[in-house]
Amino acid sequence: MTQRKLPYIQSKQVVATSRLFKVESLGLIFSNGVERTYERMKPSGRNAVMMVPVTESGDLLLVREYAAGTEQYELGFPKGLIDPGEAPEQAAVRELKEEIGQGARELVPLKEVVLAPSYFSSRMTLMLARDLYPESLEGDEPEPLEIIRWPLAQAEELLTHGDFCEARSITALMMALKYLQSER
Amino acid sequence: MTQRKLPYIQSKQVVATSRLFKVESLGLIFSNGVERTYERMKPSGRNAVMMVPVTESGDLLLVREYAAGTEQYELGFPKGLIDPGEAPEQAAVRELKEEIGQGARELVPLKEVVLAPSYFSSRMTLMLARDLYPESLEGDEPEPLEIIRWPLAQAEELLTHGDFCEARSITALMMALKYLQSER
Numbered sequence: 001m002t003q004r005k006l007p008y009i010q011s012k013q014v015v016a017t018s019r020l021f022k023v024e025s026l027g028l029i030f031s032n033g034v035e036r037t038y039e040r041m042k043p044s045g046r047n048a049v050m051m052v053p054v055t056e057s058g059d060l061l062l063v064r065e066y067a068a069g070t071e072q073y074e075l076g077f078p079k080g081l082i083d084p085g086e087a088p089e090q091a092a093v094r095e096l097k098e099e100i101g102q103g104a105r106e107l108v109p110l111k112e113v114v115l116a117p118s119y120f121s122s123r124m125t126l127m128l129a130r131d132l133y134p135e136s137l138e139g140d141e142p143e144p145l146e147i148i149r150w151p152l153a154q155a156e157e158l159l160t161h162g163d164f165c166e167a168r169s170i171t172a173l174m175m176a177l178k179y180l181q182s183e184r
Numbered sequence: 185m186t187q188r189k190l191p192y193i194q195s196k197q198v199v200a201t202s203r204l205f206k207v208e209s210l211g212l213i214f215s216n217g218v219e220r221t222y223e224r225m226k227p228s229g230r231n232a233v234m235m236v237p238v239t240e241s242g243d244l245l246l247v248r249e250y251a252a253g254t255e256q257y258e259l260g261f262p263k264g265l266i267d268p269g270e271a272p273e274q275a276a277v278r279e280l281k282e283e284i285g286q287g288a289r290e291l292v293p294l295k296e297v298v299l300a301p302s303y304f305s306s307r308m309t310l311m312l313a314r315d316l317y318p319e320s321l322e323g324d325e326p327e328p329l330e331i332i333r334w335p336l337a338q339a340e341e342l343l344t345h346g347d348f349c350e351a352r353s354i355t356a357l358m359m360a361l362k363y364l365q366s367e368r
Contacts, residue, residue: 004257004330007250016202018209020223023202026252034326038252039204066191067301068210068222073188074301111343113351115300117251117258123349142218146188159295159359165307167297167351174358175343 005031014042043121049092050079050168051129052110052176053102054152060173061100061132064146064163075148075161076169079124088125096129098139100147105131110175113168126172128179152180189215198226227305233276234263234352235313236294236360237286238336244357245284245316248330248347259332259345260353263308272309280313282323284331289315294359297352310356312363336364 011027022042029035053061067074080095082088089107096102108128114120139145150158155177158164195211206226213219237245251258264279266272273291280286292312298304323329334342339361342348 004248004250006255006257007326009255016200016205016207018200018207018223021200021205021207023200023205023207025202028250028252028326030250030326032327036326037203039202040252043253064188066188066212066214068212068224069227069304070298070301071190071193071305072301073190074298076301111349111354113349113354114254114258115351117254117256117260117350120253121255124351142212142214142220143216165295165297166301167299167308167355170295170297170355171351171358174355 007031015039038118040119041121045122046081046084047088047122048079048081048124049088049095049127050077050124050172051092051096051104051107051127052077052172053096053100053104053129053132054176054180055132055149058152059149060152060155060158061102062148062150062158062164063099064148065141066143073146073163074166075158075163076166077172079168088127092127092129094137096132097135097137099141099145101134101136102132103135104129105133108179110172110179113171115168124168126168126175128176191215199223222302224303225305229306230265230268231272231306232263232265232308233272233279233311234261234308234356235276235280235288235291235311236261236356237280237284237288237313237316238360238364239316239333242336243333244336244339244342245286246332246334246348247283248332249325250327257330257347258350259342259347260350261356263352272311276311276313278321280316281319281321283325283329285318285320286316287319288313289317292363294356294363297355299352308352310352310359312360 016023024042078099082091200207208226262283266275
């Protein structure tokens with residue numbers, strides 16, 4: 001792979017702001033001289049974690065949560081933003097306690113992914129979480145999350161489940177299965 | 185799984201607008217009576233496609249494209265929005281011609297995914313593309329995309345490649361490998 005010269009960023013400007021989002025306009029000059037204006041979400045500098053929790057009895061623990069984008073309850077793995085000053089592993093354990101009422105003594109990093117790199121800068125670390133123990137922390141959810149136990153032996157069926165369709169959750173599941181197979 | 189009653193949406197209001205993005209504020213009442221205001225990207229009604237192109241000689245075809253979110257060249261599969269009036273398969277062939285200069289006579293749907301369902305409504309259909317033939321269409325890229333041939337036999341190594349980290353591309357690759365294995 002040749003390493004192309006990165007476009008020169010000649011301007012950055014916030015063009016729209018809401019409570020959660022800041023849209024930034026980027027003036028770019030590509031190495032061939034072509035100029036373009038791109039828009040992206042202004043980088044917040046905050047990354048995220050997603051955990052695939054596996055119980056001792058061989059179940060996956062999933063959550064079913066209302067998603068305002070699709071206006072549906074969606075099935076996925078516990079996840080959340082890393083707080084300032086927190087290590088990814090600390091954030092992982094905190095989110096597990098908040099979302100499924102379990103801590104984890106073992107966390108295995110599986111892969112670092114991005115959402116849509118054209119528009120977002122933040123990265124999410126996918127982890128396997130094992131050696132769970134019951135412990136809850138108060139989260140900020142408007143209603144208790146529904147926790148779903150799904151037998152690991154039937155994990156393949158999750159991939160065809162209509163409510164399980166977030167690319168990051170699917171990637172996390174497939175990377176976790178690969179890791180568990182490599183251990184055998 | 186119990187089927188929870190969906191929250192009631194009591195208000196929708198566009199709170200920020202840029203050239204590409206419209207942020208919408210949603211006033212929600214959950215079935216337990218708790219009220220919350222959520223923000224999301226206003227649904228555009230436009231879905232997308234991503235293709236895993238496999239050549240007759242057993243290579244994957246990837247593109248390396250500048251991503252303004254991460255400010256890096258990122259490795260991924262050809263993708264794009266479905267134009268109004270287009271079928272997903274038409275959009276797939278058009279995008280392949282624009283991005284890698286190839287049409288495809290065979291398209292196999294692998295999975296429909298969402299990006300981050302809390303904030304986005306749009307869906308992306310992941311497809312395997314085979315029986316390729318050379319044919320180009322003019323795209324709107326500022327510079328020609330770099331096309332990378334990657335032997336299918338070494339596909340696993342892609343998963344550990346630092347530039348290949350978009351969750352949708354990883355999901356597409358893993359689903360394609362699963363499908364190809366099931367054919368044997």
